[in-house]
Amino acid sequence: MARTVIRGGTVVTATETTSADVLIDGEKIVAIAAHDVHDWTTGADRVIDAAGKYVIPGAIDIHTHFELPFGGTFVSDNFESGTRAAAYGGTTTIVDFAVQVKGERIMDGFETWMRKAEGNCAIDYGFHMIVGDVNDESLKEMAIIVGDGVTSFKLFMAYPGVLYSDDGEIYRAMQQAAENGTTIMMHAENGIIIDVLREQAVGRGETDPKYHTTTRPPATESEAVHRAIALAELAGVPLYVVHMSAKEGVHELTLARDRGLNVFGETCPQYLFLNWEDHVSAPGFEGAKYVCSTPIRPRSEGHQEYLWNALARDDLQIVSTDHAGFFYDDDETMGRQKRLGEGNFTLIPNGLPGVEERLNVMYQGGVIEGRISLNRWVEVCSTAPAKMFGMYPAKGTIAVGSDADIVVYDPEASFTYSAETIHMNVDYSAYDGMEINGKPDTVLSRGKVVVENDRYVGRKGDGRYLKRGPSQLLR
Numbered sequence: 001m002a003r004t005v006i007r008g009g010t011v012v013t014a015t016e017t018t019s020a021d022v023l024i025d026g027e028k029i030v031a032i033a034a035h036d037v038h039d040w041t042t043g044a045d046r047v048i049d050a051a052g053k054y055v056i057p058g059a060i061d062i063h064t065h066f067e068l069p070f071g072g073t074f075v076s077d078n079f080e081s082g083t084r085a086a087a088y089g090g091t092t093t094i095v096d097f098a099v100q101v102k103g104e105r106i107m108d109g110f111e112t113w114m115r116k117a118e119g120n121c122a123i124d125y126g127f128h129m130i131v132g133d134v135n136d137e138s139l140k141e142m143a144i145i146v147g148d149g150v151t152s153f154k155l156f157m158a159y160p161g162v163l164y165s166d167d168g169e170i171y172r173a174m175q176q177a178a179e180n181g182t183t184i185m186m187h188a189e190n191g192i193i194i195d196v197l198r199e200q201a202v203g204r205g206e207t208d209p210k211y212h213t214t215t216r217p218p219a220t221e222s223e224a225v226h227r228a229i230a231l232a233e234l235a236g237v238p239l240y241v242v243h244m245s246a247k248e249g250v251h252e253l254t255l256a257r258d259r260g261l262n263v264f265g266e267t268c269p270q271y272l273f274l275n276w277e278d279h280v281s282a283p284g285f286e287g288a289k290y291v292c293s294t295p296i297r298p299r300s301e302g303h304q305e306y307l308w309n310a311l312a313r314d315d316l317q318i319v320s321t322d323h324a325g326f327f328y329d330d331d332e333t334m335g336r337q338k339r340l341g342e343g344n345f346t347l348i349p350n351g352l353p354g355v356e357e358r359l360n361v362m363y364q365g366g367v368i369e370g371r372i373s374l375n376r377w378v379e380v381c382s383t384a385p386a387k388m389f390g391m392y393p394a395k396g397t398i399a400v401g402s403d404a405d406i407v408v409y410d411p412e413a414s415f416t417y418s419a420e421t422i423h424m425n426v427d428y429s430a431y432d433g434m435e436i437n438g439k440p441d442t443v444l445s446r447g448k449v450v451v452e453n454d455r456y457v458g459r460k461g462d463g464r465y466l467k468r469g470p471s472q473l474l475r
């Protein structure tokens, strides 16, 4: 078993900031002590100098979509390129979404996605299950798949005719999840109303990317959040609302949490850093780069500031990416992606690349710019995701017995995001031009160094499938 010492750094967890050395034996953290109290370097196979650096738990992105079919194409990152880019950005665990489509069995969808990931991942990975066809058979399989470590099920109030479930279907799935001790994740947007608004907009000749946002106004999100909470309360099931972008929706969540309900929410960097005026309304077709659902909202409406405050107060618990990148310009391999929607915004594949940038942009915009503390940064990017989705304390913290998923983070480094500085399989960064004053220096996945000196040194297949337990964030 290889022994590694991370020496001289500042260990930062969700709750503590301490000057400490960390001893790793094989895949686990076996000891933590004040600097140089023990001479762990003698006999160590590897010593990592962390002087002047933060030693943090590897980030966890519980919302990615690799190789997902969408709108006639596929997300451009597969599990190999996506998890490698994640590692570059300091993310050492992802939880992706296996998909059950209409007419298919849940277990068939799960096996399809397991096959896509197996042997290809650079870091550890798990799956949530998208239930796209609620019926008697699906409800039975929701109970069975818990044995495979799938303890969260995602439903859609959006995308009628594709992944959409009506209130009755949602309620039945919620009852089943409550019985199994699992969590319901919700894409909370009123897709029926949105489809009416889209049809009317296109009828008026409003076909530019910017109309993607105007046809999904905040009320279409907050109404769905409110309804999802009501149904979850009725069914007695924990609810996790994905990719929240409207302040009105977060307000609904806050009211429910104040009543003591087990409801939780995430937002994503694109909603914290990007806006409709500068990005989605960019001249020409450029705005297509920023088309995702829920939409990126107008700065003038004050959502961004509200979301940051909600994160700082724990009204929102997690920052994940909803990574779903598509090439902006036609690509040799992937073909036409974003440009499928030229002349009609309703045909633009929904999603942004982002699995690589999250930890860094949250450090810059959150910690450096004073919106959240260093510990809160670790909490929203790693610890809360681990607890919410049943992976703690193997993942999400630096403690004796935890997996040695560790990022040695250099607060002195600086670089600028652009298409040239990313490693995802896509032709743009949503954070193009953003200067970052910090960077993962060394990234370890279960004790093995996978990124150092800006180079990926792991191998595909290093990542292991994670069987997850019940949520550990419930009240």
Ligand SMILES: [Zn+2]
Pocket: 063, 065, 322
């Ligand atoms: Zn998603």
